[in-house]
Amino acid sequence: MSEADATGPDAGSAPDAPARPIGRHLPGHIEAALRRSGQPTDSAGQPWAGRDLAGGGNPLHNFDQDDGEPDSGYVAAIAALKSGTGDEVDVHRALASARLFVPVVATLADGGIGEHGFAEDKEADMALVSIKAPDGRPALPVFSSVDRLQAWHPDARPVAVFGPRAALSAVAEKAQLLVIDPGAETTFVVRRPGMWALAQQREWTPSYADESLLPVLQAAADADPVITGLAAAPGPGVASRTGDGAVIPGGGPGPELRLNVSLRPGLSQDQLAAALQRLQRVLGADVEFAARVDSLELGLQGPAAQA
Structure with a gap:
């Protein structure tokens, strides 16, 4: 209630007398924040008054009736896995x-002492939460339900968002x-090639099953x-474990692809190592291979494996 709207206790007894305002003020830091945010229009000049943000006609709100529970299609796919x-x-x-x-x-992006001498938050940003995989790579955590998110990070x-939009955020x-x-009974990891495919809304084939390679x-x-x-x-990193220790054939962080290499018999240990290094360099220099393979493990098979 502003000073212009507030009247003294005796205002009703003298209808012809002008209302006498009462000197009541909001705390300075609140008043300053309200002055900055209480605009009648948004940044594009469109009025807030009468605006309905609900319904399918608003592209910013696709989840008006969302109950926060896991998506049924994702639940079914994980159960099948x-x-x-x-x-x-x-x-x-x-x-x-x-x-x-x-x-x-x-x-807090910017803070300090406001014009009324009170400490105030001048600017605050909303930041995505990031984590690191065991191998040190940056990862974006996302959640299938509100309960799982809040159990992981209460604040x-x-x-x-839809899955492709989450992948775009990760990119x-x-x-x-x-x-x-992460931290739930079942955690599923989408590796880089799959993440890029999801962001681009196209089908994905794991590198270990990709005949184009x-x-x-x-x-x-x-x-x-x-x-x-x-x-x-x-690769051994394709499989993952549930919270109760069960192994499932997918959703691990890597290595994703294992290449079993057969080499000519009679090579020394130094020659074996040099051959594997050459192979890694050749594959790493191939743009298509690098785009489709997230992580690689080389292994020897045949007589060279026992050398």
Whole structure:
């Protein structure tokens, strides 16, 4: 209530007399904040009055009736992965239409003493929460439900987005991994190639099952006379564990791809090591291979493995 609207206790007894304002003031830091934020229009000059932010006609609000529970399609895909009837591709496909929650926290961007001599928050930013994978790579955590987000970080606020938008946020933050439900019973990791595919709303094929990489591998083998064969397989980091210790065939942070290398017999240890280093350099220099493979492990097979 402003000073112009407040009248003294005796104003009603003298209807012809002008109202006498009472000298009541808001605390200075609150008054200053209200002066900055209480504008009748938004930054584009559109009035706030009468605006309805609900409903499907507003592109900023796609989740008016959202109950904060996990998306049913994502839940079904994870259940199929656990039972062995589904795979990582099915989970990735479910994420393309699933609603997720990105955690944000308020951070003070600018503060100080205001014009009334009170400490005030002049500016506050909403920042995404980031984490690091065991190998040190940056990752963006997202959550399938509000409850799981709040159990993980009670001070974070949930921002509802579709899966591709969450992936775009991860790309913008230069994250290498998208981690769904960290700390929950089941945590699923979307590695960099899958994350980029999700952000671009296209299908994703794991590198260990990607037949388009076969010509690249064949060319690398043909270029080195000591290499007699290359065989691709899922890396040990593809599998992940649930909270109760069960192993599921997907959702791990890496290594994603294992290349079993066959080499010419009779090589010394130094020659074996040099051949593997050459192979790593050749594959790392291939743009297509680097884009499709998140993490690589090389292993020896055949006689060289026992050398």
